[in-house]
Amino acid sequence: MTETNQDQAEYWGKSDSGMKWLTFEQQIAASFAPVVDLLLDHAALEPGQRVLDIGCGLGDVTLAAARAVGPTGHALGVDISAPFLDRARQRSSGMGNVEYALADAQTEPFAPADRDAMISRFGMMFFSDSVAAFANIADALKPGGRMTFAAWGPLAVNPWFYIPHRAATDHLGQPPKVDRNAPGPLAFHDIDRVIGMMAKAGLTEIEAQAVEMKLTPPGGLTGAAALCTRLGPAARVLAHFGGTSEDETTIQGAVTTALTPYLDGDHVRLPATINLFQARRAGTA
Numbered sequence: 001m002t003e004t005n006q007d008q009a010e011y012w013g014k015s016d017s018g019m020k021w022l023t024f025e026q027q028i029a030a031s032f033a034p035v036v037d038l039l040l041d042h043a044a045l046e047p048g049q050r051v052l053d054i055g056c057g058l059g060d061v062t063l064a065a066a067r068a069v070g071p072t073g074h075a076l077g078v079d080i081s082a083p084f085l086d087r088a089r090q091r092s093s094g095m096g097n098v099e100y101a102l103a104d105a106q107t108e109p110f111a112p113a114d115r116d117a118m119i120s121r122f123g124m125m126f127f128s129d130s131v132a133a134f135a136n137i138a139d140a141l142k143p144g145g146r147m148t149f150a151a152w153g154p155l156a157v158n159p160w161f162y163i164p165h166r167a168a169t170d171h172l173g174q175p176p177k178v179d180r181n182a183p184g185p186l187a188f189h190d191i192d193r194v195i196g197m198m199a200k201a202g203l204t205e206i207e208a209q210a211v212e213m214k215l216t217p218p219g220g221l222t223g224a225a226a227l228c229t230r231l232g233p234a235a236r237v238l239a240h241f242g243g244t245s246e247d248e249t250t251i252q253g254a255v256t257t258a259l260t261p262y263l264d265g266d267h268v269r270l271p272a273t274i275n276l277f278q279a280r281r282a283g284t285a
Helices: 003-014 016-023 025-031 033-043 060-069 082-091 130-140 159-172 191-200 220-230 232-241 245-262
Strands: 050-054 074-079 098-102 115-121 141-152 204-215 270-280
Touching (some): 025 033, 033 060, 033 141, 033 204, 060 115, 074 082, 130 141, 159 232, 220 232, 220 245, 232 245, 245 270
Parallel strands (some): 050 074, 115 141
């Protein structure tokens, strides 16, 4: 495992911020359900197919894929976080067509030409060498096998990120600047850059589009503000500055105010721009 990807393993497998994804499992699944629908609609999985889910997390997408391919198919979820996989296995208990593997998909020696399709919801943006990761994952696909993955679009069109980030930095200050293309949630915001990396990895029939949708975090305004504050950019700023519970409360109040314009009845409907990518491994099935 490269040093950078080891950092990701530490974050998602051991840090307090990473472990909050277990705490807010149901809220996260509900918030990102439209992204799963988008992903599976474009992946067009068929009964009997063998699917690889990269960055499977708590198994939401893996389970959906397993249901799509049915008992004659198979879904393999891969993640770098052991605690996430423990929870995913619990959720998959009794399903004979699902497996999980603790692995770094950039370097893992997957069985060659074993999978019909690869899918990923927000799991492809964390590699230290994306070209190497694309090439390695492609080797796991059968010739002509297709990748379909979703990534966050730019910060400016995703209030899920910029609202809590602004609230946290207004209160605590700005942490050191990082390269927007560095491994992280927004690393694939630039569609043309990602297409270039996919082409360099030898993928073919590359397609990409920015898809606008609405995310609806559960729990109304209070629930949405709490989720946005305790995950993602606000949580990272709080961790960087050693923020207190009082700081978190202040930031959550600011997030609540900023989310109010998105309130629709009892629900917060956050606009989001999701970059959807598809490509195939060279060759024909």
